[in-house]
Amino acid sequence: MKLFKSVILANVRLNKTTFLLQVAIGNSEIEFIPGQFFNIKVSENNYPLLRRPFSICDYSNGILTFMINLTGEGTELLSLKNSGDNLDLLGPLGKGFDTEGDYEIAIIVGGGIGVAPFPFLTRKIGKDKNIITFIGGRNSKNIITYNLENVLKATDDGSAGFHGNVLECLTDYISNNSLPRYKIFACGPTSMLRAVQSFAKLNNVECQISTESSMACGFGLCQGCAIEKSTQDNYLLICKDGPVFNSRDVLL
Numbered sequence: 001m002k003l004f005k006s007v008i009l010a011n012v013r014l015n016k017t018t019f020l021l022q023v024a025i026g027n028s029e030i031e032f033i034p035g036q037f038f039n040i041k042v043s044e045n046n047y048p049l050l051r052r053p054f055s056i057c058d059y060s061n062g063i064l065t066f067m068i069n070l071t072g073e074g075t076e077l078l079s080l081k082n083s084g085d086n087l088d089l090l091g092p093l094g095k096g097f098d099t100e101g102d103y104e105i106a107i108i109v110g111g112g113i114g115v116a117p118f119p120f121l122t123r124k125i126g127k128d129k130n131i132i133t134f135i136g137g138r139n140s141k142n143i144i145t146y147n148l149e150n151v152l153k154a155t156d157d158g159s160a161g162f163h164g165n166v167l168e169c170l171t172d173y174i175s176n177n178s179l180p181r182y183k184i185f186a187c188g189p190t191s192m193l194r195a196v197q198s199f200a201k202l203n204n205v206e207c208q209i210s211t212e213s214s215m216a217c218g219f220g221l222c223q224g225c226a227i228e229k230s231t232q233d234n235y236l237l238i239c240k241d242g243p244v245f246n247s248r249d250v251l252l
């Protein structure tokens, strides 16, 4: 973990509520892993006091990209940043996706802004594996496919791709296609992760899920981001032990 004083290169709107923030940090001696995140200071002064966590959307040649959904005052302040502004980043934090294993196809499952860590994962994993990406959203306007590969869309209202949720789309695909051994990588709302977790258990498939919670410190000090372990009456910290977990290891 390191404090980076970065410079904003671009702030680009993807849709009404989502934007990409690209910042220059120079070449990092620390290796970044897809699924890790940075805690970003959103303003020049001390309000809001707490940094906000955002996944690494992509990293290449000293340029970090974040994909950010407008949620409240912190993300609103970030959306107003301009090229040339400075941005104070703490990271990389947490544990990212474990891409090891005996599988031929990476099945990526993203819901809403949960697609944010997948451009980086796609780039890292795409050199060795085939990828199928399932993206779900309420309607076509909520589907973000930025720098993703081999995308199948699912919308609740049927305005794009499969009519239904992303898990129904995945189940439909798996039952109609005979796939070689695959591993699932998922990020999105907890209800979606819960469904993916059950699917993986039922089908005995390896599955990595990226979880979320409100965070203060982002590195294990405040104990504010606990998640229950599935195996015993105990807790893990999302910021330090996660945010990515084997889906067998946590209760959602």
Ligand SMILES: Cc1cc2nc3c(=O)[nH]c(=O)nc-3n(C[C@H](O)[C@H](O)[C@H](O)COP(=O)(O)OP(=O)(O)OC[C@H]3O[C@@H](n4cnc5c(N)ncnc54)[C@H](O)[C@@H]3O)c2cc1C
Binding pocket: 037, 052, 053, 054, 055, 056, 066, 067, 068, 069, 070, 071, 072, 073, 074, 075, 076, 113, 116, 117, 211, 212, 213, 214, 215, 243
């Ligand atoms: C490890 C991690 C990685 C993340 N990566 C991304 C990312 O890549 N892109 C992205 O857009 N967001 C990401 N988030 C969520 C992001 O951190 C929050 O949306 C952001 O902190 C909200 O800040 P705000 O000041 O705009 O909203 P606030 O003013 O803090 O909150 C506004 C409202 O949104 C609710 N809220 C705040 N945070 C969340 C949350 N995490 N989930 C659901 N509701 C929330 C609050 O309860 C409140 O009702 C990530 C969160 C975590 C923990």
Ligand code: FES
Binding pocket: 214, 215, 216, 217, 218, 219, 220, 221, 222, 223, 224, 225, 226, 237, 238, 239, 240
């Ligand atoms: S955010 Fe402080 S311990 Fe996780």
